[in-house]
Amino acid sequence: MIILGVDPGLTRCGVGVIEAGEGRRLSFIHVDVIRSDPHASQDLRLLAIYDGLVAKMDRFVPDAVSIERVFAQENRNTVLGTAQAAGLAMLAAAQRGIPVALHTPTEAKMAITGNGTAQKIQVERMVMRILRLNAMPTPPDAADALAQAICHALRPAGALQGGEREEHLTEAQRQWALAEQRRRGRRRINGDRGM
Amino acid sequence: MIILGVDPGLTRCGVGVIEAGEGRRLSFIHVDVIRSDPHASQDLRLLAIYDGLVAKMDRFVPDAVSIERVFAQENRNTVLGTAQAAGLAMLAAAQRGIPVALHTPTEAKMAITGNGTAQKIQVERMVMRILRLNAMPTPPDAADALAQAICHALRPAGALQGGEREEHLTEAQRQWALAEQRRRGRRRINGDRGM
Numbered sequence: 001m002i003i004l005g006v007d008p009g010l011t012r013c014g015v016g017v018i019e020a021g022e023g024r025r026l027s028f029i030h031v032d033v034i035r036s037d038p039h040a041s042q043d044l045r046l047l048a049i050y051d052g053l054v055a056k057m058d059r060f061v062p063d064a065v066s067i068e069r070v071f072a073q074e075n076r077n078t079v080l081g082t083a084q085a086a087g088l089a090m091l092a093a094a095q096r097g098i099p100v101a102l103h104t105p106t107e108a109k110m111a112i113t114g115n116g117t118a119q120k121i122q123v124e125r126m127v128m129r130i131l132r133l134n135a136m137p138t139p140p141d142a143a144d145a146l147a148q149a150i151c152h153a154l155r156p157a158g159a160l161q162g163g164e165r166e167e168h169l170t171e172a173q174r175q176w177a178l179a180e181q182r183r184r185g186r187r188r189i190n191g192d193r194g195m
Numbered sequence: 196m197i198i199l200g201v202d203p204g205l206t207r208c209g210v211g212v213i214e215a216g217e218g219r220r221l222s223f224i225h226v227d228v229i230r231s232d233p234h235a236s237q238d239l240r241l242l243a244i245y246d247g248l249v250a251k252m253d254r255f256v257p258d259a260v261s262i263e264r265v266f267a268q269e270n271r272n273t274v275l276g277t278a279q280a281a282g283l284a285m286l287a288a289a290q291r292g293i294p295v296a297l298h299t300p301t302e303a304k305m306a307i308t309g310n311g312t313a314q315k316i317q318v319e320r321m322v323m324r325i326l327r328l329n330a331m332p333t334p335p336d337a338a339d340a341l342a343q344a345i346c347h348a349l350r351p352a353g354a355l356q357g358g359e360r361e362e363h364l365t366e367a368q369r370q371w372a373l374a375e376q377r378r379r380g381r382r383r384i385n386g387d388r389g390m
Binding site (some may be wrong): 041042043046047050069072077079080083084085086087088090091093094095100102109 | 236237238239241242245265267272274275278279280281282283286288289290295297324
């Protein structure tokens with residue numbers, strides 16, 4: 001199973017790709033940072049990030065895309081651009097029928113180090129260890145994107161994150177799952193005829 | 196000149212289309228609200244909004260897209276979804292080479308009523324008057340999208356908004372304008388050789 005992790009950003013958008021094999025053995029595949037020109041207009045910047053994400057998804061054809069969840073209370077200067085970059089990653093995945101998962105930075109740190117408040121250096125060391133790397137792949141600040149991918153691979157089985165859909169479904173099964181999701185959303189306990 | 200205004204939102208995204216003729220005579224063309232299912236996952240909701248915006252842009256082929264500027268200090272529960280919807284509108288426009296303008300709600304109210312703190316009903320009445328309508332087009336809550344489009348048509352000549360590019364340029368001219376924009380962004384006052 002190929003997992004593509006995204007550390008969203010408008011100026012620098014980290015992408016990390018890993019493979020989760022049998023027994024949750026994880027292997028490093030790729031890491032990169034997609035950049036946009038801070039002096040370009042916002043629409044062209046978003047287009048650059050989107051095109052970069054699309055190129056990665058079409059190159060590595062991931063089975064899941066794991067994106068860092070953005071919170072409104074974060075740094076006000078950049079939070080909207082970060083949210084927009086995360087939105088573009090979700091759009092690109094949805095256009096390709098790739099399931100999307102959102103994990104908070106705390107969830108990623110917890111999954112990787114066992115400590116939700118771990119320091120960046122601790123996370124980086126564990127990322128190296130888990131992926132059996134001799135050094136952090138460059139660019140080093142894409143470690144968060146790899147951490148997102150690892151977090152998704154190591155998440156408790158059956159744990160469905162917000163935005164995540166059931167994986168490996170036929171179109172008919174997906175439609176059914178979507179209807180089921182709606183039904184649950186409406187908090188109904190009747191049968192399908194109640195919809 | 197066809198202007199497509201967007202009142203961004205993840206649950207309801209307003210779209211208003213007007214034509215600005217000679218002497219700034221404005222005519223109503225279209226108004227609608229693109230919806231996404233609040234019970235669907237966020238990636239599918241973003242895809243629905245994006246597909247809806249793309250359909251409108253491809254149907255009306257606007258010369259400019261005017262989007263309400265989103266601020267981080269707004270309602271925390273919805274601001275990220277609103278910012279993401281605005282980002283999708285910018286992306287769809289950039290993919291089609293359509294210039295993008297961002298106007299704040301205050302700018303729109305000021306342009307339409309002369310009062311940046313006008314009430315919603317005052318804005319709606321002026322939208323009807325400017326577009327020579329006998330009633331507010333339905334759905335009524337898309338008035339903000341029409342107001343965005345009107346604001347862009349009535350903006351002071353030569354006023355370049357953030358995210359807006361010069362209109363009606365050849366590709367070479369556009370590249371030059373972009374380089375010029377970068378140069379200005381770097382706050383240089385030297386000639387082109389200074390870049």
